[in-house]
Amino acid sequence: MAPAVLIENLQKRYGDVEAVKDISFKVEPGEIFGLLGPNGAGKTTTIRCLCTLSKPNAGKIEVSGISVIDNPRAARRRLGYVAQEVALDKVLTGRELLQLQASLYHLPSVFAKERIPKIIEVLGLQDYADKKTGTYSGGLRKRLDLAAGLLHQPDVLVLDEPTVGLDIESRVVVWDFLRQLQKAGTTVLITSHYLEEIDALADRVAIIDKGVVIALGTPSQLKDEVGGDRITLRIREFSPVEEAQKAKDMLQALPFVQEVIVNTAQGNSLNLVVKPQSDALTAIQQSLNDAGLPIFGIAQSRPSLDDVYLAATGQTLTDAELAAAGTRDLKAEKKQSMK
Numbered sequence: 001m002a003p004a005v006l007i008e009n010l011q012k013r014y015g016d017v018e019a020v021k022d023i024s025f026k027v028e029p030g031e032i033f034g035l036l037g038p039n040g041a042g043k044t045t046t047i048r049c050l051c052t053l054s055k056p057n058a059g060k061i062e063v064s065g066i067s068v069i070d071n072p073r074a075a076r077r078r079l080g081y082v083a084q085e086v087a088l089d090k091v092l093t094g095r096e097l098l099q100l101q102a103s104l105y106h107l108p109s110v111f112a113k114e115r116i117p118k119i120i121e122v123l124g125l126q127d128y129a130d131k132k133t134g135t136y137s138g139g140l141r142k143r144l145d146l147a148a149g150l151l152h153q154p155d156v157l158v159l160d161e162p163t164v165g166l167d168i169e170s171r172v173v174v175w176d177f178l179r180q181l182q183k184a185g186t187t188v189l190i191t192s193h194y195l196e197e198i199d200a201l202a203d204r205v206a207i208i209d210k211g212v213v214i215a216l217g218t219p220s221q222l223k224d225e226v227g228g229d230r231i232t233l234r235i236r237e238f239s240p241v242e243e244a245q246k247a248k249d250m251l252q253a254l255p256f257v258q259e260v261i262v263n264t265a266q267g268n269s270l271n272l273v274v275k276p277q278s279d280a281l282t283a284i285q286q287s288l289n290d291a292g293l294p295i296f297g298i299a300q301s302r303p304s305l306d307d308v309y310l311a312a313t314g315q316t317l318t319d320a321e322l323a324a325a326g327t328r329d330l331k332a333e334k335k336q337s338m339k
Helices: 043-050 072-077 094-104 109-122 138-150 168-183 195-201 219-226 241-252 280-290 305-313 317-337
Strands: 005-014 017-027 032-036 058-063 079-082 156-160 187-192 204-209 212-217 229-234 257-263 269-274 297-301
Touching: 005 043, 017 043, 017 204, 017 212, 032 043, 032 168, 032 195, 043 058, 043 156, 043 187, 072 079, 079 138, 094 109, 094 138, 109 138, 138 156, 138 168, 168 187, 168 195, 187 195, 195 305, 204 219, 204 305, 212 219, 212 305, 219 305, 229 280, 241 257, 241 269, 241 280, 257 305, 269 305, 280 297, 305 317
Parallel strands: 032 187, 032 204, 079 156, 156 187
Antiparallel strands: 005 017, 005 058, 204 212, 229 269, 229 297, 257 269
């Protein structure tokens, strides 16, 4: 059986900007597959190329064995796409919007007449379907957007940041619905920068950074590969780099410490990978005390997907998000000053 999605050596440039450098992965039928990474990593560009909304500069993309590049019309019949930004006509009711969507898909009227009430019920929109979408909450708007993307019963549903901006209750509703879709046989490809979302939903995940895949596997596999428990340590709230380096050299010599990374983006804090043992924190505290180094804060935890990203890039996903936001702000300020 052909993969539900196959992407090989994808490249996409916008002028001098290389949004996607070289991305490869495949999604098996019936799988929930996550693309995880900070804003600007290349997630949205990748799925826009997959959904025929942007033409790649190089690479191979297939949906159920059909080339997206050579046969985009056939590929689109097998794809459902829900963008990050919800775009609904506020003067239409939910039902009218789905009827319009059915017409745009050229769905037979008999099929649409049966399908629309069914998808409304599945997504719990019965009490809102005949109200104008301009009155919908953010959670209801997202559910209606999902309904539109699923109306033609696609083999693969592609979701770009499906729960961004939603409250916790609405996010849980979307998560539960995606699990139901998977049980019914639909393949789901989801992009997100929410660690807990991908960890909770995805059978496998590709972590993307700066246009390349830096890790690929099940969440459990990726966390196991990092190995050991995690300890986050701050010598001071904002430690001098020399002091942080001194602590790193000293801690690295401890027999149960596997790796130490100085996280410059978080005030030169130290991120340790240690062999699981009950007295790790006590031993670290004693070593720092013997060296005359203070402890501002210390915590121990099991590995997370953020630790996978940290091990591969030297910074956490949160740090990468903040760095990307800062770059966007600087570009916006520069553009404004040139006007």
